[in-house]
Structures are given as structure tokens and as C-alpha cells.
Amino acid sequence: MTDSPAQSVRVDAGLCQSTGYCARIAPTVFHVPEGGPAEVIDDHPAAELADALREAEDACPAAAIRVTAAAR
Amino acid sequence: MPGGRDPRHRRRAVSGESGVSRPTVEREDRDIGLQAALVQPALNGSWGVPPSRMTRISSFAEVDEVFKSKDFAQAGNGHGDGAVIYGKTLISLSGDDHFERRRVESVLFRKESLLRYETEILEVALTLALDECVAGRDADGVVRADLVTLLPSVILRVSSNLVGLDGLDDRARFDRLRSLVPKLGEGAAAQYTFRDHAEVIREAREARDIFVSEFFRPAWERRAAMIAASARGELAGSEIPVDLITIMIRNPGHFTKWDDEVYANEAILYIVASSGNPTSRAMDAMANLQDWLHEHPEDLARVEDPEFLRLALTESLRLKMGVPFQVRRAVRDTVLTSSGRAFSEGDYVALEHGFASRDAELFGADADRYDLRRTPPSFGFAFGGGPHTCNGKGMSIGEPNARGDAPLGLLVRIIGRLFAAGLRLDPARPPRLRPDTIRNEWSSFPVLLEKL
Numbered sequence: 386m387t388d389s390p391a392q393s394v395r396v397d398a399g400l401c402q403s404t405g406y407c408a409r410i411a412p413t414v415f416h417v418p419e420g421g422p423a424e425v426i427d428d429h430p431a432a433e434l435a436d437a438l439r440e441a442e443d444a445c446p447a448a449a450i451r452v453t454a455a456a457r
Numbered sequence: 458m459p460g461g462r463d464p465r466h467r468r469r470a471v472s473g474e475s476g477v478s479r480p481t482v483e484r485e486d487r488d489i490g491l492q493a494a495l496v497q498p499a500l501n502g503s504w505g506v507p508p509s510r511m512t513r514i515s516s517f518a519e520v521d522e523v524f525k526s527k528d529f530a531q532a533g534n535g536h537g538d539g540a541v542i543y544g545k546t547l548i549s550l551s552g553d554d555h556f557e558r559r560r561v562e563s564v565l566f567r568k569e570s571l572l573r574y575e576t577e578i579l580e581v582a583l584t585l586a587l588d589e590c591v592a593g594r595d596a597d598g599v600v601r602a603d604l605v606t607l608l609p610s611v612i613l614r615v616s617s618n619l620v621g622l623d624g625l626d627d628r629a630r631f632d633r634l635r636s637l638v639p640k641l642g643e644g645a646a647a648q649y650t651f652r653d654h655a656e657v658i659r660e661a662r663e664a665r666d667i668f669v670s671e672f673f674r675p676a677w678e679r680r681a682a683m684i685a686a687s688a689r690g691e692l693a694g695s696e697i698p699v700d701l702i703t704i705m706i707r708n709p710g711h712f713t714k715w716d717d718e719v720y721a722n723e724a725i726l727y728i729v730a731s732s733g734n735p736t737s738r739a740m741d742a743m744a745n746l747q748d749w750l751h752e753h754p755e756d757l758a759r760v761e762d763p764e765f766l767r768l769a770l771t772e773s774l775r776l777k778m779g780v781p782f783q784v785r786r787a788v789r790d791t792v793l794t795s796s797g798r799a800f801s802e803g804d805y806v807a808l809e810h811g812f813a814s815r816d817a818e819l820f821g822a823d824a825d826r827y828d829l830r831r832t833p834p835s836f837g838f839a840f841g842g843g844p845h846t847c848n849g850k851g852m853s854i855g856e857p858n859a860r861g862d863a864p865l866g867l868l869v870r871i872i873g874r875l876f877a878a879g880l881r882l883d884p885a886r887p888p889r890l891r892p893d894t895i896r897n898e899w900s901s902f903p904v905l906l907e908k909l
Binding site: 402403404406409410420421439440442443444446447448 | 524525556559560563564566567794842843844845846848850851856
């Protein structure tokens with residue numbers, strides 16, 4: 386499990402299917418290395434990214450992303 | 458079939474040496490090995506791919522890698538004979554098209570939506586269904602039900618809401634819709650049927666025509682009118698339901714890339730995919746859990762705990778897939794990192810995910826055993842993998858619920874309600890598998906509800 390320090394975005398590495406969908410929606414927050422799993426690369430996502438983070442959470446095929454209320 | 462009983466079915470293994478306990482009610486089983494023997498004829502017949510271009514793989518590592526790889530495209534669901542119903546749908550797409558479809562539909566699967574399906578629709582539908590069971594109590598005072606009838610009807614209440622079909626409080630209209638689902642499902646899975654494929658496809662087309670004219674088109678026209686009224690300022694946006702049909706109307710930039718068949722097919726996808734396989738897997742889970750509790754009475758008190766029910770469901774899902782294989786096609790020359798196996802562009806691969814979910818390399822020598830003490834719990838490839846991980850996964854099994862605000866999962870709730878109703882497999886009428894398809898689906902699953 387990768388946590389940002391603010392605990393606002395999490396990726397469950399055990400669930401991640403390495404689709405890269407999250408990085409396509411929010412490329413400044415997620416990075417998916419070859420073979421995955423996805424990593425959270427922005428420890429402090431800006432408030433204006435809240436909608437994109439929500440969309441990344443919703444669109445993740447593996448339901449591996451959790452965005453806490455603090456980021457919304 | 459000569460020689461006695463059809464070898465495609467047999468009683469569940471009860472041998473002590475396999476470590477499998479004797480089931481409380483013996484039930485038909487399509488042993489995974491027997492099911493695998495049926496794979497090649499299906500591959501040859503429905504996909505038209507010569508055996509030299511089709512590789513079967515069954516290790517967890519290889520199946521996992523192919524599911525996730527961008528070097529392989531979907532070539533199973535929505536392809537071959539099943540394209541008649543699932544063609545152009547989310548489940549059939551690959552690459553950018555799949556990403557975009559998933560993205561525009563994702564609001565249907567966010568947590569708030571899942572909680573609404575569970576609490577406002579499923580629980581109500583379950584209560585009504587169980588009330589009907591009580592009303593039909595037999596002369597001996599026992600409440601009996603067949604879950605093959607009960608569960609798809611309950612789930613259809615949820616899926617029809619997700620899609621956005623109207624007027625289903627009218628029982629006759631709901632029953633009409635319910636009657637179409639098996640034919641639509643047969644068409645969607647025509648690759649797997651033992652019946653004449655052309656006949657299955659013809660029946661599916663007829664059912665599709667009825668679905669479109671009586672259910673889909675009226676719902677579409679009503680929503681299109683609401684959206685137009687909202688654009689004119691005559692209707693508040695909040696009055697427009699959030700469902701699949703409104704999403705499709707509001708995203709022409711995506712959906713008009715396909716012909717008009719895409720709209721109804723996409724709706725049918727959610728109606729069909731939520732019915733046969735998930736409900737049969739819930740029945741498996743209830744049977745396995747009954748057996749487990751018989752052997753482990755110390756766990757009886759845990760059947761009210763959703764986390765325990767999710768565990769019971771998860772382990773059951775790992776052991777029984779709806780179909781014996783998924784198909785992918787290499788879109789470029791590639792070599793699997795996990796095994797060194799090479800594929801040329803255009804090669805097909807059959808992912809035998811049922812075997813992969815019992816891979817002893819990962820799950821140990823007792824991988825075939827239903828074991829609720831297994832750590833870590835795993836549903837294997839029950840929901841596929843990679844981009845095509847079933848988007849009904851969260852809806853079906855929910856998620857750990859430490860804070861108490863997460864979806865429990867439709868199937869978890871169903872199992873909990875039925876065990877609370879005193880579910881027990883009817884010892885006088887063992888469950889029967891469908892004889893007309895490779896798919897693991899029940900044709901009857903009689904139970905007693907002893908606390909009603």
C-alpha cells in the first residue's frame with residue numbers, strides 16, 4: 386500500500402492491475418512503471434485536482450485507488 | 458450419450474485423500490478437468506482459429522501477465538459468436554476505446570452509487586422476494602425456494618435501475634423483462650453453448666428486438682426529453698436520473714464512434730452480466746459455506762459478520778469460474794517475461810483462469826480445497842484481470858468495511874440475508890447444473906428457508 390503523507394490518495398498494490406488509467410486521468414499524481422503497480426508521486430495533490438482524483442478512483446478497473454475526503 | 462451418464466457432469470468429489478469433505482447435500486459438479494476437455498472444440502468452433510494459432514496457458518503468472526499486458530487485446534467476450542449481443546460493448550473493447558468507455562461509465566460504480574443499489578434497491582427486492590416465499594409456504598409448513606428463480610429476479614431490480622429502465626413496478630412488465638434475460642444471456646455466451654449456435658443467435662436477436670422496442674427505446678426517449686427540457690431551463694438537472702442511458706445520451710462524442718447497436722448492447726451487457734454467472738457463484742458460495750459450517754461449527758456465529766461472508770464468497774469464487782477460459786489476441790510480437798513464451802502478432806491465447814486460480818505454485822498443494830483459513834484470501838481470476846477486471850467486482854463483493862461506510866457487496870448481502878432466513882440446501886432435491894453449456898450455471902438450486 387502506497388500512502389501519500391497527507392493520507393489523501395492510496396493505491397492498493399495488491400489490487401492494482403497496472404492499467405495506467407489513473408496516470409492518464411491524473412498524470413501529476415500517479416505513475417505506473419512498466420509492470421506496475423501504480424505509484425502515488427504527488428504527496429500533496431492540489432485541491433483543484435480533486436475531481437480528477439475522484440475520476441481516477443471511479444475509473445480504476447481494479448478499484449485499487451482510495452481518495453479520502455481531505456483531497457476532495 | 459452412450460455409456461450412461463453424460464461425462465460432462467459428475468457428482469462432486471468426496472474422496473478423503475483429496476482433502477475434500479463430504480458435502481452436506483451432494484450436488485452436480487462440472488469438474489474443472491472435464492470442463493477443460495471442452496475448451497478446444499469451443500475454441501475451434503466459435504472463434505474459427507486453427508489450433509496452431511491458439512495457445513492455452515494455465516499458470517497464474519502467465520495468465521496474470523497476459524491479462525495485464527498491452528501486447529494483447531480482448532478477443533473473447535464480445536467476439537466470436539457472442540458478438541451478436543456483446544459486440545461493441547465495454548467488455549469487448551481494448552486500448553483507448555476501453556479506457557474511454559470505462560471512464561464515461563465510471564460514475565455508475567462509485568461508492569455512493571453502490572451503496573444506493575444495495576440499500577435502496579437490493580434490500581427492498583430481497584424483502585419482497587422472501588415475503589413471496591413465505592406466502593408460498595408448503596403444506597408441511599416449510600418455506601422452499603429455488604435460487605435459480607429468486608436470485609436473478611432480485612439482481613435484475615438492481616441492474617435495470619443501473620441501466621435506467623422504467624415502469625418495472627408493474628409486475629407483468631417486470632416479468633416480461635425477466636423472461637428475456639436467459640435468451641439474451643445465451644446469445645452473449647454463444648461461444649460456450651452445446652446447442653446449435655445459429656439457433657441461439659436467432660433467439661437472442663428476437664429477445665433483443667423485444668428488449669429494444671418495449672424497454673430500452675421508451676426509457677431512452679423519456680430521458681432524452683428530460684435532458685432537452687433541462688437544457689431549456691424547464692427541468693432541474695437534479696431531476697434527471699444518473700444511469701447508463703443518460704450517460705450514453707450525454708456522451709455522444711464517445712458512443713457515436715460505433716453504429717446504433719452499441720446503445721442497446723451496452724444496456725444488455727449490464728442486464729446479462731449481472732444475472733447468470735454472479736448468481737450461480739453466490740449459490741456455490743452458499744453451498745460451500747454450508748459444508749464448511751457443518752465441518753466447522755465453531756464458525757456458525759460468524760455468519761452474521763459481513764467480513765466472514767465476504768471471505769466465504771472470495772474463497773468460493775476462486776474455485777469456480779463461470780467460463781473455463783478467456784481469449785486474447787497478440788497485437789504485436791511479444792515474449793512473456795514470466796515464462797519466455799513467445800507470441801507472434803495475430804496469435805490467440807486461451808487463458809485458463811480456472812486452473813490458474815488453483816495454481817499450487819501460489820496457493821499451495823491444497824489449492825483445490827475450500828479453506829476459509831487460507832491466507833491471504835484470494836478470489837483468483839474470478840473477476841478476470843488487467844483492464845478487463847470486471848467492473849461489477851466492487852458491486853458484488855464490496856470491500857473491507859472498517860469504518861462502516863463502504864459497500865458490503867450485493868452478493869455478500871444476499872448470502873447474509875438468506876443465511877439469516879435459515880437457508881439450507883434441500884436434501885430431497887440436489888442442485889442441478891445446466892446441461893446445455895460449458896458455463897458453470899445452475900438450472901435448479903432448491904433450498905429450504907427454515908427460519909421464515
